[in-house]
Amino acid sequence: MMLVKALLIALYAGLAGVDLFDGQLHFHRPVVTGAIVGLILGDFEKGLVVGAALELVFMGMVPLAGAQPPNVVIGGVLGTAFAILANLDPKVAVGLAVPFAVAVQGAITLILTVYAWFIHMADKYAEEGNVKAVEFINLAGMIPLFVFYAVVAFLPLYFGADAAKNIINSVPQVIMDGLRVAGGMMPAVGFAMLLKIMLKKEYIHFLILGFVLVSYFKLPLIAVAIIGIILAAYSYYNGNLGSKDTEKEGVSDGI
Amino acid sequence: MAYNSNENKLLTKKELYSMAWRSLFLQASFNYERMQAGGWVYSLLPALKKIYKDKKDELIKAMKEHLEFFNTHPFLVTPILGIIAAMEEKGEDREAIRGVKVALMGPLGGIGDAIIWLTILPITAGLGASLAIQGNPLGPILFLVLFNIIHFGLVFWGINYGYNTGLNALAALRTGAKTISALASIVGLTVVGALIASYINMKTPLVIHAGQATVEVQKVLDEILPNMLPLIFTLFIYWLLKKGLSPSKIIGIVVLFGIVAKYFGIF
Numbered sequence: 001m002m003l004v005k006a007l008l009i010a011l012y013a014g015l016a017g018v019d020l021f022d023g024q025l026h027f028h029r030p031v032v033t034g035a036i037v038g039l040i041l042g043d044f045e046k047g048l049v050v051g052a053a054l055e056l057v058f059m060g061m062v063p064l065a066g067a068q069p070p071n072v073v074i075g076g077v078l079g080t081a082f083a084i085l086a087n088l089d090p091k092v093a094v095g096l097a098v099p100f101a102v103a104v105q106g107a108i109t110l111i112l113t114v115y116a117w118f119i120h121m122a123d124k125y126a127e128e129g130n131v132k133a134v135e136f137i138n139l140a141g142m143i144p145l146f147v148f149y150a151v152v153a154f155l156p157l158y159f160g161a162d163a164a165k166n167i168i169n170s171v172p173q174v175i176m177d178g179l180r181v182a183g184g185m186m187p188a189v190g191f192a193m194l195l196k197i198m199l200k201k202e203y204i205h206f207l208i209l210g211f212v213l214v215s216y217f218k219l220p221l222i223a224v225a226i227i228g229i230i231l232a233a234y235s236y237y238n239g240n241l242g243s244k245d246t247e248k249e250g251v252s253d254g255i
Numbered sequence: 256m257a258y259n260s261n262e263n264k265l266l267t268k269k270e271l272y273s274m275a276w277r278s279l280f281l282q283a284s285f286n287y288e289r290m291q292a293g294g295w296v297y298s299l300l301p302a303l304k305k306i307y308k309d310k311k312d313e314l315i316k317a318m319k320e321h322l323e324f325f326n327t328h329p330f331l332v333t334p335i336l337g338i339i340a341a342m343e344e345k346g347e348d349r350e351a352i353r354g355v356k357v358a359l360m361g362p363l364g365g366i367g368d369a370i371i372w373l374t375i376l377p378i379t380a381g382l383g384a385s386l387a388i389q390g391n392p393l394g395p396i397l398f399l400v401l402f403n404i405i406h407f408g409l410v411f412w413g414i415n416y417g418y419n420t421g422l423n424a425l426a427a428l429r430t431g432a433k434t435i436s437a438l439a440s441i442v443g444l445t446v447v448g449a450l451i452a453s454y455i456n457m458k459t460p461l462v463i464h465a466g467q468a469t470v471e472v473q474k475v476l477d478e479i480l481p482n483m484l485p486l487i488f489t490l491f492i493y494w495l496l497k498k499g500l501s502p503s504k505i506i507g508i509v510v511l512f513g514i515v516a517k518y519f520g521i522f
Contacts, residue, residue, distance in 0.1 A: 026399065
């Protein structure tokens, strides 16, 4: 039975790995992965909850300017699967999944370096005017990615699920509790990565506002998002954006 | 520059939408040498094939040149595709085509990062996760629907805008980049502030005994500022990132910190 489940999860992981780069419908995000892996393993509800916890961790870990973040696909798939199979607290699963995702990304970087070979083949076919071959070379790039993700998801699930369960059960309680604490804090890493890119002196008050609206006023996320959009619209129509885009007018004071 | 006053347009909706669909495979042969070059040619080919139907030499020249390094945001490649297709159709100089392509990919990559990866993804995925974390199956569905309405809206708007506006789009896209990034930062930061307060789990069980009195540290902290620990911790990690530590190292530090803090009963 585990073979069928592991194969289904491997199929999903392969498709999700391709979706990370191509198509990009974003069914590879943990919030979706959790539900699907949960469905396959027969615990939909737990899958949803673990997927949501993983989503928050991976939220800021996006491919910015070519830098490769921890792998969200494998982190989501294995994090959810181990949480369900080894009956882990979602926070412990987060603590386990993220280091795994970091390791897998190393392998992906290697694959994408080797891929330069594809593009040299495309050069050759372009020279010959072989349009079909140039098109095929591009699409064929998805095959190794699919296989890689499917295999990386399948092996630990099929051969390692019991072993992983035993290992996890033999880990001292203090470490498991520590992982739970670390998993609870882990979203801070993603949020800090978002801040690193967006935060500028003239915008700090928006960050504080969002924080205060939840901490004191207990507003749900969607309400805060709408308030953010209203503030952006207000800034736009009143022309007081920190960095002026109307360079030709040469007015530099934003207020 | 009335570039769209071109009366004998070759390209129709058919080629334009074919380019838009193909742009979903912009990164199929992504590699560190030329990044999206293979996918860029693949996406542009419906236009090139039609424009250079009976001119194989021209087609070869165009394909070879478009296999040069290319990288932009995958959701915002269609405006560039549209503009370049219009230029190819008008028979513009190859140098000019290359110049425009290179001039656009950077700014559009920047806008894309700001509005997609830093604003729309955190907001839509955050909404989905806020439902899913309560076991509500609408979470992932809401995320997929909201995200893809914006995704496909941008892709299909872009191809029409780029092709119809042609080179006139150049100035607008480049100067608009800053405004859009600023607006995205406002929405994004407001939401990140809310996420920090909502989803970082840090409460200390510490109790201080002072003579007869016992003081629960978490209660005191909550009275000063609720969610103070998550805020301080996020700013600490932000500082580490600013110092140049890699995310992988920071994740390692967080795991160790969690175990040590638990061991000493701080968390």
